[in-house]
Amino acid sequence: MKLSGTRKIAAALGLAALTAAGPASAATTWLMASGYPEDNFHTKNIRMFIEEVEEKSGGELTIDLQPNDSLIKLDSIKRAIQSGQIPIGELRLGVYGNEDPMYILAGLPFVAPTYATAWDLKDAQKPYFDKLFGDAGMKVLYYTPWPGQGFYTKFPIEEASDLEGVKLRIYSTSTQEMGELLGFQATILPFAEIPQAFSTGLIEALFTSPQTGIDIQAWDNTDHFTDAGAIYTKNAVVVSSAAFDALDEATQKVVLDAAVAAEKRGWEMSEATNKEQQGILADNGMTVSQAPDWLIEKMKTIGGKMLVTWKESASPEAIEAVTPYFQAQGLE
Template structure:
C-alpha cells in the first residue's frame, strides 16, 4: 500500500508538472495596432496571427485601430513589456535615428522592387538598433505610393503655396515645406479632428489612409505621386519572444516570413483598387503633373544629401550599399 501511495504521489506530481508546463506554453499575448480592421496592413496581421495560432499554443489578441495604445506609443509599450507585440510606423522615430526616415525621402525607393531592396539593406541595421532596446522585428509592411489630398485641383506648384498639410514624419514634413506647404506632423487618429478645427486642409498620404479616414468628407481631389513607399514594422519584446519554446519561436518566424512577402503583394495589388474607391466616393483622382514630379525629384536629391549630413557612418554605409545595387 505504501508503495502504491508513493506511486500515486509520484504520478500526481508528474501530472502537475505536465499541466504546469502546458499552462506555461499556452499563453495569450496582446498585440497593439493603430489601423482599422479593413486596412490591408491589419488584414495581413490577422492572417499572420491565424498561422501562428494554428502552429503554436500561443493566442494573440490583436487590439487594432488605436483602441488599446496610440500608434506613436506602441514602440515604448512593447519595449516596457506592457504588451508583447505591436505594429509601428518607422517614420515616426526619425528623431532617434535618421535611418527610420530614409524610406520617406522622395524617390529614394520609387518602386516596390526598390522598396524591397532598401528594406533588405536596412534589416541588419534595424535588427541591431532595436535589439539594443529589447525589441525584435518580425516583419515589415510597405505602404502604397503616396499622393496629395486637397480641396482644389493640383495643376502647378502654386496650388500648394501656404496650404496647411498633414504629414506623418520629419522627412515628409521637410518635403512638404520645400513644396510650399505649411506642414504639420499629426498621428493618424487625429486627422478628422484636425480638419474640423482648421488645423489642416490637405494631406500627403496613401490611398489606404484616405479610405481609412474617409478623406472625401474633407477633400475633393487626390493627386497621385507614388514617390514614397514607407514601411511599418511588426515588433515583439525580445525577452518575451526568447521565453517561448523553440518550436513556437520557429513557427512565429516562419509565419512572419510569409507575412512579409504577402504584405508587399497586398500593398501593390490594392493601390489601383483603392484609388477607384476614392473616385467612387466622389473624389477626382489624377496623376501628379510632371512639373510637380520634377520638383519632388529635386527635393529628393537635396534630402538625401541632408540625410547624409545627419546620419552615422554605419547608416551611410547602408544607403551606399543599397544605391550600389
Template sequence: MNYKATFLVPVTAAVGMLYIPSLQANTNWLMATGYPDDSFFTQNLREFVEEVEENSDGRITIDMRSNGTLVSHDEIKRSVQRDVVQLGEVRLGAYSNEHPVFRIDSLPGLATTYEEGYQLNELLQPYYEEVMAEQGILPLAYVSWPGQGFFADKPIESADDASGMSIRIYSQPTQKMAQSLGFNATILPFSEVPQAFSTNMIGSLFTSAQTGIDVQVWDYVNHFTYTGTMHNINALIINPAALDALDEDLQQVVRDAARNAHERGWEMSEARSTENNEVLEEHGFTVTQASDELQTAIKDVGEEILAEWRQDASDEANEIIDTYIQWRNSAE
C-alpha cells in the same frame, strides 16, 4: 510581384530534429495595432495570428486589438518595449527623431516603386534589427505602404498650387518637402487628422490613398494627385524577452509566420494600391497622376534632404544607401 523572387531572404528552419513535446505552459500574448479592421495591415496581421495559433497547436494564443482600442497608436512601440503588450505594429517614420535609420523610408524620391522599396528594405533589415535591439525590441516583419500623393480640394500640379495651403504630413523629411513646395506643413499623428480637417487646421494631406480611406478623407476634399515619392514602412515588432521565453520550435513558428506576413503584406499593399484609387473614385474623387513639373520639384528637394540625412547617418547606413543607389542605377 516578380521582384521578390530575386530579393527574397529565405527563412532557415530546423529540419531532421527529433521532436519532443514541450511541457511549457500555453503562452498568451497581447498585440496592438492602431489601424481599423478593414485596413490591409490589420487583415495581414489577423492572418499572422491565425497561422501562429494553428501551427503552435494552440500553445500560443494572441489577443489582437485593432484601431488603437488596446493601446493608442503612438504608444505601441513603448508598450512593446515595456512588455505591456508583447506584439505591435508601428510605422517606422514616426520615430524619425530617435535615429536617422527611421527616416530613410521617408526620404522623397529614394524609393518610388514597390521594387525599389522592397530592395531598400531587404538591405536595411540587419541594420534595423541592430538599432532596435538597443531599444529593447525585435522587428519580425516589414510591410510597405502604397505610394504617396496629395489630397486636396483641387489638383496639385505645381508649387504654385501648393503655395500657402495648409497640409498634414507625418515626418521631418515630408515636412521639409512640403515646405519647399510652398505648403504650410504640420506634423500630426494619424488619429488627429479628422479633427484637424474639421477645425480647418489643415486643408490637405500628403499620404497614401490607404490613409485617406482610413480617415474617410472624402468628407473634406475631393482630389488625389498621386506622386509615388516613397513607400513608407510599417514593422511588426515583438518584445525579445517574450520570444526568448518560448521553446525553440515555437520561436520558429512565430518567425515563419512573420516572414509569411512580410511577403503577403507587400503583395496586399500592391494590390490595395490599385483598389484604393477605385475606392476614391467611387466616393467622388478625381484621381490624377502628378505632372512632370511637380515630380521634378519633389526630386530636387529629395536630393537635398538625402544629402542632409547623410550627414547625420552612420557610415554603415551610408554604405547601405550607396549599395542601394548602385543597384537602382543599374536597374534603370
C-alpha cells in the same frame, strides 16, 4: 468579461514579468496593439499572421490584437513594447526619425520610388534595424509597405502656386520637410487626429496613401487625389525579445515562419490594393489623377537635397549599411 484597455495592459505587464523569468511551459497569450482599423490591409495581414501562429503552434501561442488605437496610440506602441507594457505591436517606422535617421530614409522622395526598389532598400536596412531594435530589447518580425503617396486637396494641383501656404497634414519629419519645400504649411499629426484637424481648420490637405484616405474618408474634406508615388514607407511588426525568447524553440520557429509569409503577403497586398483603393476614392466622388511632370521633377530635386542632408546626419554605420543600395540605384 471584456477587459478595459488599462486592465489589458496590466495583464500584459504580468505576462512580461512571467516571460522574463524563464521559458514558457504552458500556452501563452500575447496582447498586441496596432493603430489601424480592421479593414486596413495592414490589419488584415496581421490577422492572417495571427491565425497561422495559433494554428501551427497548436494553440501554444495566441495573440490578442487590439487594432485602431483602441489599446495604445500608434506613436506610443514602440515605447510600450520596450518598457514591457505589451509584448508585441505594429509600428510606423517613419515617426521615429528623431531617434535615428534610418527610420526616415524610406520617406525621402524618390529614394525608393517603386515596390521593387522599396524591397531592396528594406533588405539593405534590415541588419541595421536588427541591431537597433535588438539593442533596445526588441525583435522585428516583418515589414509591410504603404502604397505610394499622393496629395489630397480641395482643388486640382495645376501649378506650383496652388500649394503655397496650404495647411498640409503629413506623418514624419521627412515628409514635413518635403511639404515645406513644396510651399505647404506642413504639420505632423497622428492618424487618429486627422478628422478633428479638418473640422477645426488645423489642416486643409493631406499627403498620404490611398489606404489612409479610405480609412479617414478623405472625401468628406477633400475633392482631389493627386498620385505622386515617390514614397513607399514601411510598418513593422515588432516583439519584445523577452517575450520571444520565453517561447520554446518550436513555437519560435512557427512565429518566424509566419512572419516570413506575412512579409511576402503584405507586399503583395499593398501593391494589389493600390489601384483598387484609388477606385474607391473615385467611387466616393474624388477626382483621381497623376501628378503633373513639374511636380514630379520638383519632388525628385527635393528628394536629392534631402538625401544629402540625410547622409550628413546619419551615423557611419547607417551609411555603410545602405551604401550598396545607393550605388545600385545611382544615388551616390
